[in-house]
Amino acid sequence: MDPGRWSPDLRKEAAIDRPPLDRFDHTSVLLEPVLELFAHAPARGVLLDATLGGAGHSAALLEAHPGWQLIGLDRDPTARAAARERLQCFGARAQVLAGSFAEHVPDQPLIGVLADLGVSSPQLDVPERGFSFRQPGPIDMRMDPTGSPSAADLLDTLPEQDLADLIYRYGEERLSRRIARRLVAQRPWSEPERTTADLAYAVAGCYPPRARRGRIHPATRTFQALRIAVNDELAALETLLARGPDWLAPSGVLAVISFHSLEDRRVKQAFLADPRLERLTRRAIQASPEEQERNPRSRSARLRAARRLKMAPG
Structure with missing residues (x-):
């Protein structure tokens, strides 16, 4: 895995991202269903976590699959710093890069692609990010504070x-x-x-x-x-749904967690219409009552997954 082949400006990324880690404490939703769905993926290869966040899903997947490596992407520098801290025990198996999955093209087939489209608890709970009206903050809402x-x-x-x-x-x-x-x-x-x-x-x-x-x-x-x-969240999702299946090796898994109907409809329709994919979820998986009780923000989460088929020659 050479991050320089994804973007030449990412080689100094580790030295740049130094926000305080105590500002990012996020509970990953639907963790057990994600682990179960990725059990269908090949035993060895590279997983792309397209929305890394605090790396809760990725850390659990790397622990469950010793033959996997990880490329994790996120636009939020605070998330990337927290993810590096969480993934350091995996050494060279995990690389954390800046940017969106709409900006990168992997240089090798992937055994899995995961996208958790939700806004994280730290983004919602830190007033300075401007995502929420629960506490007064600047009217910002940018995932990348230096971007759009x-x-x-x-x-x-x-x-x-x-x-x-x-x-x-x-x-x-x-x-x-x-x-x-x-x-x-x-x-x-x-x-x-x-x-x-x-x-x-x-x-x-x-x-x-x-x-x-x-x-x-x-x-x-x-x-x-x-x-x-x-x-530009919906455009980025449509890019992922269009290109993601081509990134996958045969039997590779594409899984998407969405949090509102605009996203979920697009994922459902793309999985139904794409001849490269076989659905692993006939209906969206939702959080159990126990998870919803522990984490109220999981109530709107919807998980769908599909597996890359072997295409016939020609």
């Missing part, structure tokens, strides 16, 4: 109609036009004193009073839509 425009930038620059379309398409928000109108009227959102709490308050104000007291906060779908747009 922030959510505030989108809110300040998109025309009202485009913003409404974004909120409807990625958040499935029925009040998208009303919300976009209010958010445009309250610009600029990039001022330092404006926070995620201000944004959530503005969105909630578009709902009638009775609807603001539901189980789901009124701003949830708008925050989801902005996060997906900022990080």
Whole structure:
């Protein structure tokens, strides 16, 4: 495994990522089902964890399969630092690289590809990342803090109609036009004193009073839509679903954990339509009641997997 063949700028990566590790404490969802599904993969080869996070899934898979090596990708420098700490016991078997799976092409067949598409607990719980409205923070939402425009930038620059379309398409928000109108009227959102709490308050104000007291906060779908747009998440997923099967060796496993219907529908449809794949999950696997009790964020997780078929010549 030569990381330089993935990206020439990643050779100094280990020296760059030094965020505090105590800021990343994440519980991996659906860990046992993931282990069971990857039991179908070949005994030796390279696994790509396309969304490494804190490396919970990858560490368990490497421990269960001594013949495996790992390439782990993540755009978040805090996640990469935590993953290196967790995987150091595996030595040269594990390499952690910066970037998205949409940016890289492996140079050898893989025995497995895993993508956990969820936002991690540290990203949600650290106000400075701007992913959540539970605590005030900058309106950011970037997985890579040095990368794409922030959510505030989108809110300040998109025309009202485009913003409404974004909120409807990625958040499935029925009040998208009303919300976009209010958010445009309250610009600029990039001022330092404006926070995620201000944004959530503005969105909630578009709902009638009775609807603001539901189980789901009124701003949830708008925050989801902005996060997906900022990080280009659906385009990256479609790249993975289109290219991933070609990366796999025969009998290699492609597994995806999604957290909302926009993702899960794409995974389901891709697995059904792709002649290179045989589904290992007829229905999406969900967290058990016990796991949901231990980790409430697992309630929306959906796991689907497929195995690479041997294609007939020609």
